[in-house]
Amino acid sequence: MFFAAKEVTGKYTKEITRKIEQVDITVQWITLALVVNRRRTIQQLLLFTRNCGSGHICSIGYALGESGRLMRIDRPAFCFFPTKEVTNLNFILHAPFLLTDSREGIKAGEKHNQELVQQLAQLAVDSLVILRDEKLIDDSLLEIIPYDQSIFSSLDDRTKISFKPFFDDIKHKLQTDSLLPAANGTCSSKSASYWASDTDLVDLFSDKQLAQLTGMERA
Numbered sequence: 001m002f003f004a005a006k007e008v009t010g011k012y013t014k015e016i017t018r019k020i021e022q023v024d025i026t027v028q029w030i031t032l033a034l035v036v037n038r039r040r041t042i043q044q045l046l047l048f049t050r051n052c053g054s055g056h057i058c059s060i061g062y063a064l065g066e067s068g069r070l071m072r073i074d075r076p077a078f079c080f081f082p083t084k085e086v087t088n089l090n091f092i093l094h095a096p097f098l099l100t101d102s103r104e105g106i107k108a109g110e111k112h113n114q115e116l117v118q119q120l121a122q123l124a125v126d127s128l129v130i131l132r133d134e135k136l137i138d139d140s141l142l143e144i145i146p147y148d149q150s151i152f153s154s155l156d157d158r159t160k161i162s163f164k165p166f167f168d169d170i171k172h173k174l175q176t177d178s179l180l181p182a183a184n185g186t187c188s189s190k191s192a193s194y195w196a197s198d199t200d201l202v203d204l205f206s207d208k209q210l211a212q213l214t215g216m217e218r219a
Contacts, residue, residue, distance in 0.1 A: 010036040022130055025050050025123070029064075044068075045092070046136075048127045052095060052119045060124050061092035062131075062144065070136055072143045077106060087163050088151045090144050093120050109158040121165035125173045132179050141180075145170050 011034075018029040030045045044064040052058040063073035072090035076082050079097045084104040087093060095116040097106045106113055131137050146152070152164035173179065205213070 008037060010034065025126060025130070027127075027130060046070075048123055048130070050119075050123050050126075052116060054096075056096040057094075058116065058120050058123055059092075059094040060120060060127060061094075062127075063091070068136075069138065070131070070140050070144050079106070085161060089146060089163060089166060091124075093124075095120055106161045108161045113161055114155075117161065117163060118165050121163075121169045124166055125169045128170070128173055128179055129177070132181075135181075137179060137181060145174075147171075 013033045015031045015033070016028050017031055020027045026049045028047045028049070030047055032043045032045065034041045046062045046064055047059055048061070049057050049059045061073075063071050065071040073092060074090065075087075075092045077085040077087050077097070078092065078094035079099055080094075081103075083097075083099065083106060085106045097113050097116060098110050099105065100107055128137070146167045149164070149167050152167055153160045153162045155162045155164055
């Protein structure tokens with residue numbers, strides 16, 4: 001797409017550099033490039049898309065850094081266009097929400113919207129398995145996934161749409177599935193994993209010694 005305004009000219013492009021299908025999920029590696037007066041800005045996204053019924057799609061998008069690793073991104077919820085609805089999530093989400101009259105907010109208390117949030121949360125959960133298989137889960141995951149329950153409004157709040165299902169569903173997935181990479185090259189669940197703030201500790205203790213120290217056989 002080209003644009004021009006007085007002395008400003010530019011070009012905006014979108015390129016899908018890779019695409020895979022995982023059951024009912026489409027995953028796309030996308031490069032967005034913006035050139036304004038020969039100055040070029042590039043953004044990379046990893047987009048997960050699933051049909052959420054009625055012919056509409058739900059999507060979540062993770063930002064990728066120059067090295068191709070996950071990085072946090074601060075964006076409002078999207079309904080074809082950006083709303084002013086703060087999600088408190090560090091990734092992008094899109095769904096055909098029912099909006100307020102101003103088109104800036106998502107209607108709270110609407111069953112349709114609550115179901116879409118739940119479907120988006122499930123899509124985020126399912127994306128974790130693909131991220132693991134693509135070896136994109138590392139310590140940066142803590143900057144992406146929600147881990148503070150207090151920042152989300154209650155599901156019963158009729159004044160503001162709640163994105164708390166993301167916290168609940170992702171927490172459950174991490175506790176029950178083998179997603180987190182361990183020092184020995186395998187993956188384990190949150191209930192059997194320990195994170196070392198100092199990477200030297202990883203080399204200091206073997207898994208067997210860690211199990212002895214913690215009293216947890218699978219640590």
